[in-house]
Each structure stands twice: as structure tokens, then as C-alpha cells.
Amino acid sequence: MSSFDQPIDRRNSDSIKWSKYAGRDVLPLWVADMDFAAPPAVIETLHRRIEHGVFGYGGPWPSLTESVLTHLESEYDWRIEAEWIVWLPGLVSGLNIACRAVDGAVLTATPIYPPFLSAPHFSGRQLNRAELACTDDGWRFDQAALQAALTPDSELFLLCHPHNPVGRCWSRDELLELAALAEANDLIVCSDEIHCGLILDADKRHIPFASLSPAAAKRSITLMAPSKTFNIPGLGCAFAVIPDAKLRHRFEHAMHGIVPHVNVLGLAACEAAYRDSGDWHRELIAYLRANRDLVIATVNREKGAKMKSVEATYLAWIDVRELGLDNPAAHFEAHGLGLSDGADFGAPGWLRLNFGCPRSTLEEALKRFSTACRAA
Ligand SMILES: Cc1ncc(COP(=O)(O)O)c(C=O)c1O
Structure with missing residues (x-):
């Protein structure tokens, strides 16, 4: 059993x-949470942190940052710099901040996790949608529909990768096509990769959008968290990875005054999840x-x-x-x-x-x- x-x-x-x-x-x-207990290493770490007894404002520490860098490199062959990380209390916050960090219209592919549809609206941005195609071989991006949904002021593509709800782990070729679309239309790509640790097909691997090429990295905001994979979404700990300093500053500027510090229990759980689970x-x-x-x-x-x-x-x-x-x-x-x-x-x-x-x-x-x- x-x-x-x-x-x-x-x-x-x-x-x-x-x-x-x-x-x-x-x-x-x-x-989307699971009815399973969190990994034993996470629970032990939380017990130790609770025993400490002091719960002041917290921020990341070196071994936590190291656990993120090591996890991304060993799982996804993605090497990032520590200063590209922006800690967040959740991914939905990240989607809304990304919309506020741009001036133009937002594009996404439907069906899609509902906050992708509401975040542009909450941020006063126009949302344009392209339907995914449901083919005999499964769900695909419809390049013609994406092209048709683009407007001259489109500035941000909200990508869900892997895709909630259709369950696709987008392939390198599919991601390269999206990267080409982004390049041709000068779009920032905000890639929500919260489900990246949940690849079920043994012959598939998650490829972070930003890891495709330096050009893709430059126009990317990647949102990640241990929350779905290790079943700790109630602990409110996530992060954005934004390699381009200018874009990162725009994103941080949009956070000012509305995004709280990350929960210290979530930070502790993150390290134990990535390193020991x-x-x-x-x-x-x-x-x-x-x-x-x-x-x-x-x-x-x-x-x-x-x-x-x-x-x-x-x-x-x-x-x-x-x-x-x-x-x-x-x-x-x-x-x-x-x-x-x-x-x-x-x-x-x-x-x-x-x-x-x-x-x-x-x-x-x-x-x-x-x-x-x-x-x-
Ligand atoms: C694609 C996607 N993004 C974000 C979230 C929620 O993220 P958070 O709880 O960190 O705001 C979910 C939860 O179901 C999700 O499926």
C-alpha cells in the first residue's frame, strides 16, 4: 500500500x-490542491521552524536560494542567477503584477485557468484570446488564431506551461514557435510554470520557456512555486524569475505597496521541498x-x-x-x-x-x- x-x-x-x-x-x-500530506521533510522542517517560536517578517536566506538554483538546474537544466529571483506570495499575484507591469494588451490561449482571464481586467488591460485547437493528436496552439488575436498594442503573452486545464507539457518545437511569435511582435512572455514538477509522461520533460535561448530569456517572466508539486499551496510561497534587469525592475515597481512579504513557513517549506523531497x-x-x-x-x-x-x-x-x-x-x-x-x-x-x-x-x-x- x-x-x-x-x-x-x-x-x-x-x-x-x-x-x-x-x-x-x-x-x-x-x-487544484491534492488530498495528500506534504512530504515528510517539509513537515519536519515546519516543526523545527515552529519550535523556534519567533515569526517576524522574513526573507530568503542563502541555502534557500541555493536550493532553488540547484533544483532548477538539476530538474530542468536551467541555470539562473540568484538576483533574477523575485519572491512572491503566490502565482496569481504574479499574473496580476505582470499585467500591471506592461502598458499594452494581453494575449492568452483558451481554455485557461480563470485568473488568466481576470488579471488583465483587474489591471485595466485589454485581453485578446485565441482558442487552442483540440486535434486528434491532442491539444495544440493554433498559430493562425494567435496571429488573428494580436493587435498592434499587444505587449504581453500569458503562457500556461504545463497548461491548466488541458494538461499539455508543451514541447521544445511548440515553445520555439511561441518564442518566434513573441520575437516578431515584441511580446513579453509571462510563463506560469506552477505545474512543472507534475509531468506524468515518462518520455516528456518540462522545458522552461526562458531556457530556450538568451533572446527568449530576455523577454520572459517565469512564475514558479513548490506549491502544486509538493502540495503546499496554503503556505503561500512562490517566485518569479526575470533575467532582464529592466523588466525585473518594472515588475518590482508594480508590486510596490500591494504585495506582502512571503510567509516564513512557506519559505522554510520551499527549501525542504526542493532539496529533500x-x-x-x-x-x-x-x-x-x-x-x-x-x-x-x-x-x-x-x-x-x-x-x-x-x-x-x-x-x-x-x-x-x-x-x-x-x-x-x-x-x-x-x-x-x-x-x-x-x-x-x-x-x-x-x-x-x-x-x-x-x-x-x-x-x-x-x-x-x-x-x-x-x-x-
Ligand atoms: C496555472 C496556475 N497558476 C496559478 C495557480 C495558483 O497559484 P497561487 O495559489 O500560487 O496563486 C494555479 C492553481 O491552480 C494554477 O493552476
Whole structure:
């Protein structure tokens, strides 16, 4: 039995995932955190930090920075300088800051994690969208759609890599095409790589957009965090990597007065996650892979539901348009399954299912999924 098999009761806790359906028999497979305990090294580090007893304002220290540099080099072959790092309390803050740091319009590819759609609006920037193409071979960028969505004042491309919700780990060739588009149109690329530690396909590797070439690095803002991979999003610790000093200063300027110091527990957890949690991570990926296979087999067996493979993330993006439901999320909720509504991602008729949970929870959820499909 794997340690990931052990259900942990999150009902009546601070969990927003579980409290949404408090008092109802609805399994919550919506917001993107996992129902697993953090790696043992993270928990031990947090205990030690708590024992210290003093929780003043904190900032990074040398061995933490070193753990980030070493992690990025060993995992992604990406060498960065310590001064390129800007610590943040979260990635969503980073997306909003990136929008505020530019003057022009923002471009992104849909369906997409909802804050990509709201951040330009909150920042008073025009958002232009291009649909991803759903082909027989899976999800792809549609270069013609991207070109058509560009306007003369486009200045920022918000990239989700790996992509939430479609689960693509973009390849080098795909990234090079995006880099060429950015170069030709003088776009800054803000690459949200929060899911980069969750590559499920053994033959794929995450390639940071900024690692493609010095030219790509110069126009990049990379957002990363240990939060998704090591299941510590509630600890609020993330960072941007911005190699170009001018762009980094613009980004830091946009943060002034609205972005707080990073939580000291999050910083401590980050170091333990990146430096001492490799074995836990390897087991997690194997576990998620098996969960993914179960989800794909079940979903694609049901009439009216279908999905492409999930190369990365613990999120399944499911097309239920053929079920002909007015409100698919409400229908599945009524059958005891709480999923994310595709409409929030710019794609009504789709649902997102989070399979970062013990196998027993997933099996029950998938039973409910099948019942809901057949009742449609
Ligand atoms: C692509 C993406 N970016 C950002 C976030 C959230 O980041 P944070 O909690 O650090 O603001 C998520 C969470 O689901 C996500 O999927």
C-alpha cells in the first residue's frame, strides 16, 4: 500500500476544497490542491521552524536560494542567477503584477485557468484570446488564431506551461514557435510554470520557456512555486524569475505597496521541498500516473464524455457537451461529484476533474461520474 492511499479527513477543516460541500455527500474534485500530506521533510522542517517560536517578517536566506538554483538546474537544466529571483506570495499575484507591469494588451490561449482571464481586467488591460485547437493528436496552439488575436498594442503573452486545464507539457518545437511569435511582435512572455514538477509522461520533460535561448530569456517572466508539486499551496510561497534587469525592475515597481512579504513557513517549506523531497516526488508521480490512467479509461468509456490524455498536472479536462446538459457542473454535483465548471475557463460544456486524491476516493468519484453520465 502506498502512503498516498491513506485518506486524510479534511472535512470541517480550513480546506476550501472540502468546505464548499460541507454537510452534503459531494466529493470535491475541483480546486487544484491534492488530498495528500506534504512530504515528510517539509513537515519536519515546519516543526523545527515552529519550535523556534519567533515569526517576524522574513526573507530568503542563502541555502534557500541555493536550493532553488540547484533544483532548477538539476530538474530542468536551467541555470539562473540568484538576483533574477523575485519572491512572491503566490502565482496569481504574479499574473496580476505582470499585467500591471506592461502598458499594452494581453494575449492568452483558451481554455485557461480563470485568473488568466481576470488579471488583465483587474489591471485595466485589454485581453485578446485565441482558442487552442483540440486535434486528434491532442491539444495544440493554433498559430493562425494567435496571429488573428494580436493587435498592434499587444505587449504581453500569458503562457500556461504545463497548461491548466488541458494538461499539455508543451514541447521544445511548440515553445520555439511561441518564442518566434513573441520575437516578431515584441511580446513579453509571462510563463506560469506552477505545474512543472507534475509531468506524468515518462518520455516528456518540462522545458522552461526562458531556457530556450538568451533572446527568449530576455523577454520572459517565469512564475514558479513548490506549491502544486509538493502540495503546499496554503503556505503561500512562490517566485518569479526575470533575467532582464529592466523588466525585473518594472515588475518590482508594480508590486510596490500591494504585495506582502512571503510567509516564513512557506519559505522554510520551499527549501525542504526542493532539496529533500525527491523520493516522495517520485512516488507521487507514479501514483498520479495510475490515477490518470483510471480517469481516462473511465471517462472515455462513457457515452457523451471524452477527454484527451493528460501529459502533466493532476487535472482532467473533460468534454461533456454531447450529454446535452444546460448546467453540467450542477448536474454532476447533484450526483455527488463537485467538479470545476468549464465556463469559468472560457469553455462551457466542459468540466475539470482533480485526480490528486487517494485511489479509493477517485474510484468512488468515478462511479458517481458514470452514474451522472448515464442519468443525463
Ligand atoms: C496555472 C496556475 N497558476 C496559478 C495557480 C495558483 O497559484 P497561487 O495559489 O500560487 O496563486 C494555479 C492553481 O491552480 C494554477 O493552476
